[in-house]
Amino acid sequence: MADPDEKLDDETAQRIEQPVAEDAAHEARLTPAEAVARMRINAPVRGNRKLRTLIERVNGDEQLKAWWHVSNVNAVARMAINDHSWVHIQIVTNIALKLLRQLTKHGVEPAMVRDYGMSTDDAEIVVTLAALLHDTGMSIHRHGHEDFSLFLAERKVPDLLDGIYDEPERTVVTSEVLQAIISHRADGQPLTTEAGLLRIADALDMAKGRSRIPFEKGSVSMHSLSAAAIEDVTISDGEERPILIEIRMNNSSGIFQVDGLLKAKLVGSGLEPYVEVVAHIDTETEQRLVPMYRLEI
Numbered sequence: 001m002a003d004p005d006e007k008l009d010d011e012t013a014q015r016i017e018q019p020v021a022e023d024a025a026h027e028a029r030l031t032p033a034e035a036v037a038r039m040r041i042n043a044p045v046r047g048n049r050k051l052r053t054l055i056e057r058v059n060g061d062e063q064l065k066a067w068w069h070v071s072n073v074n075a076v077a078r079m080a081i082n083d084h085s086w087v088h089i090q091i092v093t094n095i096a097l098k099l100l101r102q103l104t105k106h107g108v109e110p111a112m113v114r115d116y117g118m119s120t121d122d123a124e125i126v127v128t129l130a131a132l133l134h135d136t137g138m139s140i141h142r143h144g145h146e147d148f149s150l151f152l153a154e155r156k157v158p159d160l161l162d163g164i165y166d167e168p169e170r171t172v173v174t175s176e177v178l179q180a181i182i183s184h185r186a187d188g189q190p191l192t193t194e195a196g197l198l199r200i201a202d203a204l205d206m207a208k209g210r211s212r213i214p215f216e217k218g219s220v221s222m223h224s225l226s227a228a229a230i231e232d233v234t235i236s237d238g239e240e241r242p243i244l245i246e247i248r249m250n251n252s253s254g255i256f257q258v259d260g261l262l263k264a265k266l267v268g269s270g271l272e273p274y275v276e277v278v279a280h281i282d283t284e285t286e287q288r289l290v291p292m293y294r295l296e297i
Contacts, residue, residue, distance in 0.1 A: 061160070125161075130194065
């Protein structure tokens with residue numbers, strides 16, 4: 001599996017101690033106790049005390065970790081699709097936080113601030129919890145997993161927020177987390193910036209390490225070939241928009257990941273005015289039919 005640092009910009013990578021995970025296929029064969037013992041979520045809290053407390057609780061929650069383990073068993077051992085382990089969860093969490101902070105740095109107000117008069121710290125809680133719980137439904141089944149994630153998260157989120165928020169704020173945060181989770185489905189319709197960010201962050205865990213399992217097992221398709229072509233993803237300030245997403249590919253087949261899959265998550269996210277995406281084909285071994293590709297959104 002690729003090092004998760006390859007999915008993050010340098011600033012974010014420097015702020016957290018990324019885990020060095022075993023191959024997701026190996027983790028799927030561990031006992032539940034062995035698998036859970038390896039899991040530890042790291043995220044750059046940047047002085048957000050609520051977020052620090054939340055991450056501490058998550059790292060002590062064996063039920064949540066067990067859901068992540070079963071999700072990966074279903075994905076890797078039973079269905080032979082891409083990694084749905086806790087490493088994917090950590091990557092999506094960190095990407096979502098980075099995207100949110102890029103927006104707020106450029107003056108874009110998240111829904112928690114705009115609609116409720118709460119703070120950007122509260123918006124960080126929403127995107128973090130949504131990222132941590134968005135695939136828990138995979139522990140039940142792949143088909144309809146977004147709905148199953150809601151079923152599991154509906155009780156878990158208030159438990160994790162107990163003592164961090166009182167009512168009515170705890171219910172507000174819970175509702176926004178659930179809305180973000182259901183909106184990451186293919187036909188989801190995000191109503192908030194936070195929900196749109198989860199859609200994009202989930203799609204950006206696309207570097208080739210996540211697809212290696214089905215590809216090495218012989219699943220040769222446009223999906224597996226294009227995913228294997230993605231070397232890394234970086235997030236930085238754009239020239240014209242707050243967020244620039246740069247995707248480095250070793251093969252032009254990776255354009256399918258950008259124009260097909262990522263674009264589908266971007267369009268309708270509500271974040272189209274704030275994001276620019278550029279893909280680079282960075283190799284000496286392939287004839288460069290398209291040396292650079294800019295996504296039109």
